[in-house]
Amino acid sequence: MSEILYPEDEAALAAALREATGPLQIMGGGTRQIGRIAPAQALSTRRVQGITLYEPGAMTLVAKTGTAIEDIEAVLAAEKQRLAFEPMDHRAILGTSGQPTLGGVIAANVSGPRRIQVGAARDFALGVTFVDGTGQVLSNGGRVMKNVTGYDLVKLMSGSWGTLGVLTEVALKVLPVSETQATLKIHVTTWADAVGCMSAALGTPFDVSGAATVQAEDGGFDCLIRVEGFETSVQYRASELTQRLAKFGAVDVVDDPWAEVKDLRSWAALDTVWRISVRPTDSLRVIDLMQDLQKEPGFHCQLDWGGGLIWLGLEAAQIANAQAGLALHQALQTHVAQLSGHATLVKSGFLRDQELCHFQPLGRAIEHVSQTLRKKFDPRGILNPGRMS
Amino acid sequence: MADQKGGEKAKSDDKKIKSGELGEDYIKYHAFSVAEDLPLRSPKIGYNYLPIGGLNMEMPQPNSEILSKKAKIAAALRAVLPYDAVIDDPSETRAYECDALTAYRCPPMIAVLPATTQEVSDILKICHREGVPVVPRGSGTSLAGGALPTADCVILGVAKMNKVLETDYENRLIRVQSGRTNLSVSGAVEEEDFFYAPDPSSQLACAIAGNIAMNSGGAHCLKYGVTTNNLMGVTMVMMDGEIVEIGGGYLDASGLDILGVICGSEGQLGVVTEATLRILPKPEGARPVMIAFDSNEVAGACVADIIKAGVLPVAIEFMDRPIIEICENFAKAGYPDCEALLIVEVEGSEAEIQDQLDRISAIAQKHNPVELRQSQSAAESAAIWLGRKSAFGAVGQVADYMCLDGTIPVSALPEVLRRIKELSDHYGLRVGNVFHAGDGNMHPLIMFDANKEGDLELCEAMGADVLRLCVEVGGCLTGEHGVGIEKRDLMEDQYSAEDLEIQMAVKDVFDPAWLLNPSKVFPLSVSQSRRAS
Numbered sequence: 001m002s003e004i005l006y007p008e009d010e011a012a013l014a015a016a017l018r019e020a021t022g023p024l025q026i027m028g029g030g031t032r033q034i035g036r037i038a039p040a041q042a043l044s045t046r047r048v049q050g051i052t053l054y055e056p057g058a059m060t061l062v063a064k065t066g067t068a069i070e071d072i073e074a075v076l077a078a079e080k081q082r083l084a085f086e087p088m089d090h091r092a093i094l095g096t097s098g099q100p101t102l103g104g105v106i107a108a109n110v111s112g113p114r115r116i117q118v119g120a121a122r123d124f125a126l127g128v129t130f131v132d133g134t135g136q137v138l139s140n141g142g143r144v145m146k147n148v149t150g151y152d153l154v155k156l157m158s159g160s161w162g163t164l165g166v167l168t169e170v171a172l173k174v175l176p177v178s179e180t181q182a183t184l185k186i187h188v189t190t191w192a193d194a195v196g197c198m199s200a201a202l203g204t205p206f207d208v209s210g211a212a213t214v215q216a217e218d219g220g221f222d223c224l225i226r227v228e229g230f231e232t233s234v235q236y237r238a239s240e241l242t243q244r245l246a247k248f249g250a251v252d253v254v255d256d257p258w259a260e261v262k263d264l265r266s267w268a269a270l271d272t273v274w275r276i277s278v279r280p281t282d283s284l285r286v287i288d289l290m291q292d293l294q295k296e297p298g299f300h301c302q303l304d305w306g307g308g309l310i311w312l313g314l315e316a317a318q319i320a321n322a323q324a325g326l327a328l329h330q331a332l333q334t335h336v337a338q339l340s341g342h343a344t345l346v347k348s349g350f351l352r353d354q355e356l357c358h359f360q361p362l363g364r365a366i367e368h369v370s371q372t373l374r375k376k377f378d379p380r381g382i383l384n385p386g387r388m389s
Numbered sequence: 390m391a392d393q394k395g396g397e398k399a400k401s402d403d404k405k406i407k408s409g410e411l412g413e414d415y416i417k418y419h420a421f422s423v424a425e426d427l428p429l430r431s432p433k434i435g436y437n438y439l440p441i442g443g444l445n446m447e448m449p450q451p452n453s454e455i456l457s458k459k460a461k462i463a464a465a466l467r468a469v470l471p472y473d474a475v476i477d478d479p480s481e482t483r484a485y486e487c488d489a490l491t492a493y494r495c496p497p498m499i500a501v502l503p504a505t506t507q508e509v510s511d512i513l514k515i516c517h518r519e520g521v522p523v524v525p526r527g528s529g530t531s532l533a534g535g536a537l538p539t540a541d542c543v544i545l546g547v548a549k550m551n552k553v554l555e556t557d558y559e560n561r562l563i564r565v566q567s568g569r570t571n572l573s574v575s576g577a578v579e580e581e582d583f584f585y586a587p588d589p590s591s592q593l594a595c596a597i598a599g600n601i602a603m604n605s606g607g608a609h610c611l612k613y614g615v616t617t618n619n620l621m622g623v624t625m626v627m628m629d630g631e632i633v634e635i636g637g638g639y640l641d642a643s644g645l646d647i648l649g650v651i652c653g654s655e656g657q658l659g660v661v662t663e664a665t666l667r668i669l670p671k672p673e674g675a676r677p678v679m680i681a682f683d684s685n686e687v688a689g690a691c692v693a694d695i696i697k698a699g700v701l702p703v704a705i706e707f708m709d710r711p712i713i714e715i716c717e718n719f720a721k722a723g724y725p726d727c728e729a730l731l732i733v734e735v736e737g738s739e740a741e742i743q744d745q746l747d748r749i750s751a752i753a754q755k756h757n758p759v760e761l762r763q764s765q766s767a768a769e770s771a772a773i774w775l776g777r778k779s780a781f782g783a784v785g786q787v788a789d790y791m792c793l794d795g796t797i798p799v800s801a802l803p804e805v806l807r808r809i810k811e812l813s814d815h816y817g818l819r820v821g822n823v824f825h826a827g828d829g830n831m832h833p834l835i836m837f838d839a840n841k842e843g844d845l846e847l848c849e850a851m852g853a854d855v856l857r858l859c860v861e862v863g864g865c866l867t868g869e870h871g872v873g874i875e876k877r878d879l880m881e882d883q884y885s886a887e888d889l890e891i892q893m894a895v896k897d898v899f900d901p902a903w904l905l906n907p908s909k910v911f912p913l914s915v916s917q918s919r920r921a922s
Binding site for chain 1: 557558604611614618635637643646647648649652670671692694696698737738741744745798799828829864867868869871872880883887888889891892
């Protein structure tokens, strides 16, 4: 494949799309190689960059999509603000280099542990400008927090993985950084207690902003419960939660573990990783399935969003061959479909050359709607074709 | 804060047929006959209180072919619905002739009241086959005419579908039929100390179906977000009758975020019959502080400083002098003599509330407030809120008024208030501003005298100028009421032809024949070729 195209600005990007004669692989910094990536000319938004507006008092930031998330976070930090949805950095788990960009975060709707409290990337996107598959520059939404003027294509573009258009500018809602945080670790012995503990925490009025569970070295599990805010308030809520969660296991206050939880840094060596979204208590049924199918070789598991987000991982040694991996993948997607939810193969490892659905297959009617939408936005089918299949 | 009043002054026979610039295919809907000679594109803007002239709002001429099939269509609907769920007697269809935008009225051809998703599917199959337009209706509280019928349409009311289907506290969600009212969703989970966060001011009456159609907001969305941020899934019936599940008890979409575009699509993409909603544990308590300033600019700067300091109140309400005076005269809330008043409310435990109020007060003190009053009790909280909550009623006592709901960047507040004042001087009409200052959602109330010739026209022209001003400073036409028919003809002020085209292309995907609520949201001239097809 030829070299990556780097249009210098939105106009050049639009021209590149108009002049394209074949499929394009749309990318930002290229750090999230997730989904089916067909051979195609790569086109990066990386040089369409820069923060065009930042008003801390209005909690609004507008930037070109090639802007590095790192740069945006630095500018926000100087005003004690942040991207509250806490976008995951996929570089560790996927072994990619380069800079995660704003465009990538929105196009893939990437959120982190705080999603459970404040919402996803899509909830913080106030407006978008994008180039459709015919090279037209289009806008939707705006830069204000309440806007019901016309259809909400901002949501539609968020998480569309570049298959409807190439984002060139995004307006974001940002929030203040909390003065402090406290994280409680509750040690439990079963996944059921872990989910029960997280659910109990999230059912309190104490504004829990993170509820995850990681496997502990002793074979048990550590529930991690985060509260954020002003010092006295955090102390109060942490102490209330400590009392209420003690029935699940020993409660300790631990150092901030959330970067590790968010980015799965300790999973870098794993071969295959799935990301599954279900109703939180249904996570136990997914884990049951894995325990049936992977009893002997074992598997890695981390829960986030109170159990609603399941990360499953396999070491190379935990999978016999590609056929076994494929069978497991299909069993997971079938099971998750029955529960209502979705399973995405995030790191394909052994499965990289297999014919499979990286994203959860959709029902017939919604698949039809999705395909028809793509034809409207990208009549030639040149934008990341097949990426979300 | 869109409390609906009025209706009593609306005339029932105010619809007159007259050809407009769009040709013989259109009817002008008139609220007042004086309006006949005004130019066609004079846009109709939002209001809460009649009378307002529905000067020249056009709707398509009813399709005579459809009207001639009325008996056949009613019979087909009765074959799939209980007899009394199909209303075709003109004396009874009149009950559905308008929503809360009462200036515009037109009884539908037929109204249907299904009780199940399957019945909705059966209805839509018939209408799809017969080419009959369908206007979905929740509780009929739209301020934008979202549920206004046409004479050749079937109104599909979901009011009978009001059941709670599932409450799941462990997973913090509730599943309801879409005709259930907003407040009764919270009511259903109250015993476990949970609530449903979006709280439009019509929440006692408005249905979840309408909340989803308009992506409704409320006073507390600074902290909790609007409907789209609290909607997890829907059961929806497509125009061809197919029943689809979108989203559910899990977070985020697996494929394209179809749910995200359904929410706020004003009933034009499908009929939502069930919804999965996020519920939250109730906060321990809440209390406001009232801060008075001698200029709008200083009040605006104080809002920005509160936000920058990292305090995130659940509500920041702003009132300017005209509103403060009117409210004080009306409600005797004890508001001080000042230019601008902020009411800032925070939540948490008693100690947390006190801590946050102290921080806010310290920030406010730097701006030399005229007065600062922290509520120390439920009674004091009620007194502080009293004036604000009676604002619309109070203004209604002194004048006829039009209320807009454009949104602006918070930073543009002083400029926008200054320019609204200039417009007010230019047009010779008083304006009062109440404002969700935290999120930029304005509610300017333009006061006029409906009995004074020409005042109404002035008011409408000024309203359009105010909304254009909102767009010019980087805001939008509507923050929470929706476009409907009301701001339909201003859409080209916000969006380019291409931006509107791609939105209409989305409707093409869901409803290729443009049968669902077809004459709303997009200017008729822009959607004409699609609706004609």
